[in-house]
Amino acid sequence: MKSVFLQLVQRNLSLSAVRSIDQKWRAGKGLPENPNSFGPLTNLPDYSFLDGRPTPLGANQKRRILKQQEIASKIVELSGELEFAKQRHERLKTEAAAEKQRILQDKLKPKGHLLLKK
Numbered sequence: 001m002k003s004v005f006l007q008l009v010q011r012n013l014s015l016s017a018v019r020s021i022d023q024k025w026r027a028g029k030g031l032p033e034n035p036n037s038f039g040p041l042t043n044l045p046d047y048s049f050l051d052g053r054p055t056p057l058g059a060n061q062k063r064r065i066l067k068q069q070e071i072a073s074k075i076v077e078l079s080g081e082l083e084f085a086k087q088r089h090e091r092l093k094t095e096a097a098a099e100k101q102r103i104l105q106d107k108l109k110p111k112g113h114l115l116l117k118k
Helices: 002-009 023-028 059-106
Strands: none
Touching: none
């Protein structure tokens, strides 16, 4: 009888974490998946001095600023490479057109009475 009672009382326990934040709503609004990853609570200092002195940067804030600077420098570098590639492509196109024109001009010229008709 005791084993029957234990089987009736047994409950299942799930150890997986539940996502209590509505991710579809956040994605629809263009917000980050983690609300603590960006915003005034993470980007602004925790306090300010009354006399207007700047507050020291927090460890994570300094890390985020350095990461953003690296990303910005990479963007500038890649946009420069893209501009170079565009200019090179245009230059190669004009050189190819000039070479084609030169080949057409160097072809055999008409002789005899065909030359006099011009």
